[in-house]
Amino acid sequence: ISDRKLELSSDGFKQDVRAVPVPFVNAGEQRFGGNVNTLFEAKVGQKARQIRLTLTPARPECTVYLAEVELHGVRPGATTPITACATGDLNGDGKAEVVVGSASGGIRALTADGQPLWTFASDDRAAINCLACADVDGDGKAEVMYGTAGRLGLLGSDGKERWRAEPPKFRGLTSDVMTVFPADVNGDRKTEIVCGCASWQYFAYDAQGKMVWKNIIYAHSATVGCAADVDGDGKDEIVAGNVYYRLNLIDHDGKRLWNAGNLGPEMTAVAAADVNGDKRPEILTGVDGGNLHCYDRTGKELWVINLGDKVTRILAVDLNGDGKDEIVCSAESAHVFALNTDGRILWRTALPDGVSDLALVRGKGKALFVAAAGTAGVAVLDGDGKVLAVATTQDRANSVLLSDGRAFATTAKGAVEAFELPLR
Secondary structure, rough: OEEEEEEEEEEOOOOOOOOOOOEEEEEEEEEEEOOOEEEEEEOOOOOEEEEEEEEOOOOOOOOOOOOOOOOOOOOOOOOOOOEEEEEEEEOOOOOEEEEEEEEEOEEEEEEOOOOOEEEEEOOOOOOOOOOEEEOOOOOOOOEEEEEOOEEEEEOOOOEEEEEOOOOOOOOOOOOOEEEEEEEOOOOOOOOOOEEEEEEEEEEEOOOOOOOOEEEEOOOOOEEEEEEEEOOHHHOOOOOOOOOEEEEEEEOOOEEEEEEEEEEOEEEEEEEOOOOOOOOOOOOEEEEEEEEEEEEEEOEEEEEEOOOOOOOEEEEEEEOOOOOOOOOEEEOOEEEEEOOOOOOOEEEEEEEEOOOOOEEOOOOOOOOOOEOOOOOOOOOEEEOOEEEEEEEEOOEEEEEEEOOOEEEEEEEOOOEEEEEOOOOO
């Protein structure tokens, strides 16, 4: 390429034509076999409605292949979409606060009654891909771990950033953090932070932000993951979901224990729970195509069932008091399902729209479930699958969170709406 020219406009380049004088900076490479993509970035810092990029080949016989253009910015006056959410006791009062992340790089913490605690804004405004809360430093208050483009970060319970880390690239792929969750990978009863990245890698970091290990899950981006002591050694293993093909189980030291299955497209929900009463967790994973798979701790598939569409959440709960967990899960097929230990459906409940999230109300008495049911809003189901209540939301309900007897729905308009639960 002999020349790169970037221009901005707000009238379709009729009279308003602004050349951007900032240089294009080399931002690395991506390699896929013999193909090499060279990355460049330019910091603009101006308002515009249109953008025009002109690339000139170095020689007449050359051709420029433009793989992708990414724009990072904000739309003035528009509500920023919520891209991630979590709950955690940030102030040590025994009640969970609600934490939400946005497409413009902001993170906000709210009390159970909707009062803002603090706001954090990332300097690059990159979307917050994932959030999780856990007491990392042992002070009795939860910290907030977040993942974004090429970065993992930890916020204190006061919203101030403790540290940030940039997981290393693999084959030129930037390690955008797609999932993050707490784990105890060394058995010291202290929390480490595990993240899965778009660069085909999972990482573990200690409380100070030092990398403990990394693992390559060749050859697709991470999607969802969770931690559980699968082999009973007192140290957590990592269930490492990804976009396609094989489910990976990573040992506490970062070495792969096994990969299994021929799954796809995209693992969208994972869980680890003792569903057969042998005191060891089984591994459950749901995929975009609607299959729910169950594996034993060695990677042997025990059963598979199709739930009609993308599996969005998997919960384990003892519904009948026999000491064994049943499986309750949601799917975009507009259903909530309960299954027994061998994958047989115990009940299914139809809701008016696809169910994108599901939460379990923990407490005394029979189980209650809260579902994010899209355009229908929020639905509450009992342990037999009976719908107890439905509350409409101002826009499509995407996620549900629970705290202090209330359900919180994040909506497509970027809002958080709270509802009192019909607790019995």
